[in-house]
Amino acid sequence: MIIYLNGSFLEHTDATISPSDRGFLFGDGVYEVTRVIRGNFFMEEMHMGRLREGLDGLKINVHNSILKSIPDISRELLKKNDLLGGEASVYLQITRGAAWPRTHVFPEPEAEPTIFLSATAFKPHTTLHETGVDAIKIPDVRWTRCNLKTVNLLPNTLAKQQAKEAGVDSAVMVRDGVITESPNANIFCVKKGELYTFPATNYILNGITRRVVLEIAHTLSIPVHLIPVREDDLYDLDELFFSGTTTDIQPVNQVDGRAIGTGHPGPIVRQIQKAFTERLHS
């Protein structure tokens, strides 16, 4: 597999960074994962926009010419890995760079940001989209700047691992008595034909797929409420589903072993899945 690192394309086994990289020492960086269908990037501009927001949020200065070159680098990377034909995903991470000595404050002079991209073949979770998944409910222990897509991802990895060890696919995270997110996807709730999802504040990542779902709901005239759903109301919902770049639209059948609605994917998630798949492949 060929990856891109700081100006070079090279075998991923040859790619190295310094242990003084602030990505390694502090998790001081941001990332994006973008879906690619036959060489076409899905919602690429929106991913690039969020990347810029994240860099601004962390005050990581990347020269505009470098940012502008990322789409070309991504395409070249796909080409080099022979991934222009089917489905793929591109991972992009930018950190504040390597600096010594280790200090919490930003290095002076500024370090050269580390820019890392990889591309892999992607196989959609078609079976899970069809059958739906089960989840556990866990406390949302993340920091309160979840709107930034940073690589400070320990709470997310620990939550996914906890779900796996519980024999389910994912988790529904709860903060202050309301449902926020899954460890790697947004959450939508359905009650009486209407959608409810956590508003785009600092308590969730404003997912690109989430934004597409909101557009689809508008098109389909499904009413949307950008208000959090209470943990106590979870089992009164008719439907629940996850949305995310690699998750797509994934119905949730059970949480902690108890059925949501009928315990099977409902009509609203099916409508949205259909519209989403069309849009993804358009």
Next chain:
Amino acid sequence: MIIYLNGSFLEHTDATISPSDRGFLFGDGVYEVTRVIRGNFFMEEMHMGRLREGLDGLKINVHNSILKSIPDISRELLKKNDLLGGEASVYLQITRGAAWPRTHVFPEPEAEPTIFLSATAFKPHTTLHETGVDAIKIPDVRWTRCNLKTVNLLPNTLAKQQAKEAGVDSAVMVRDGVITESPNANIFCVKKGELYTFPATNYILNGITRRVVLEIAHTLSIPVHLIPVREDDLYDLDELFFSGTTTDIQPVNQVDGRAIGTGHPGPIVRQIQKAFTERLHS
């Protein structure tokens, strides 16, 4: 500078890790910083104990023989860097290791953990200990497992940078209306000759220096209350000080430009500084 990485001592400019290291991709690791005075490690066993707690917390499995070898590696590193004479600090980081493809869940089979140590000469902040420092008050935006000393350190780096840009040395972080920690030190409050500090829960890191201060307070018969101090009571305090491995005991004169007590280091912090310095050099 010679560093240690996964079994080898090498020039830090030659040291490389893979971009697929989970330390880089997720901040999936823990660290410790230990003070060394003329080759003697201060509170080494306590640091090693906390390291083990952190590894357990993240379920990173490091073979016991490797953990047991860390003190020897640390001493060898000091020797190789000619740091056995004066003051030094040793930085140790262990991550879950490099694994491909990138997945939130822990890699299967387990990856070989990445073990990184560096040692540098250390100059105590003697002037700041004498004069005291100023700080700003900021929201504590960290996750709620602050008891784990992980490299998910973005909130800490951003807070330190914010303090620097405000022209002060550090910050007093506030969560839910009470004072928790500074971005890289614990906080002690003094009122009427008695000490108050946040209890060792999941909302703070239980600092090694904090534990030493509690022992010193006991020896000096200074009453200690392990209860949080309210933000609203900040300016009614007589004294405020930070404690930490590289901070030592640092009086805080002002927060947001307003004096704490007299605005100068008070008698309690001076007593504790004196006892701490004796202990550090004993």
